[in-house]
Amino acid sequence: MSKKSRDDGEPKKLKNKVYMKELRKLQEKLCHLQDWVKFKGLRAIIVFEGRDAAGKGGTIRALTEKLSPRVFRVVALPAHIQRYIQHFPTKGEVVIFDRSWYNRAGVEYVLGFCTPEQHDHFLEVCPDVEKYIVSNGIQLIKIWLESSEKEQKRRFEARIEDPLRQWKLSPVDLLSRKRWFDYSRARDLMFKATDTKEAPWYILHSDDKKRARLNCLAHILDLMPYKKVKQEKVEMVKRSMKHAYDDQKSLEGRKFVKEKY
Secondary structure, eight states, rough: OOOOOOTTSSSSOOOHHHHHHHHHHHHHHHHHHHHHHHHHHEEEEEEEEEEEEESSSHHHHHTTTTTTTTTEEEEEEOHHHHHHHHGOOOEEEEEEESSSGGTTTTTHHHEEEEHHHOOOOOHHHHHHHHHHHHHHOOOOEEEEEEOHHHHHHHHHHHHHHHTTTGGGOOOHHHOOOOOOOHHHHHHHHHHHHOOOSSOOEEEESSSSHHHHHHHHHHHHHHHHHHOOOOOOOOOOOOOTTTOOOOGGGTTTSSSOOOOOO
């Protein structure tokens, strides 16, 4: 896939036709991965973290939209690590955390929702907790979406102007922009303490949302090798005409949704 640069040095935006074609290929592979996860009874956790407006939601949707929510399950809870443990995967399940216990390392620390001592304690114990998770047979994948200051500003301004996206913009989001470098320092401290051999962080450049989504899906597939599971061929069955009747006429007199379109 071509990645030619524009005159300003930035890679050209992907054409939607190219993006959808590549996305389809990756999502088909993810369906094979899903079959493998169920077949082998695997357990995995994928953590998505990053700055506000970095593109976590869209990336997670691209990952999960063609998969069963019973196998690839999304969890989004504003809580500390003890609240998340109850949502850990059972056999044959991948749990995706849209933000996670790393709230303590980011927003809680920067905005004063925890004490410096609590923050230090989290960074100290987190690697041991994650090592324990991995030692119990759960694959842990941690992805940090990194967007530039310029791109975050553009996305925030777009949310302010678009009434369909204003719900995405909270007072906390605006504070995160005001305190950009505080969040950068918190990120750096988090990486220093929790980027471990057992549970490394993977940084995903996300200024170009389409490329970021494709790169993320391809990366997850690389980290979770699979084999195609042989499936029985599905054939369409014929409708039985036994006890047949006019099942549309029997709906007469019921309330229907008005067809405006």
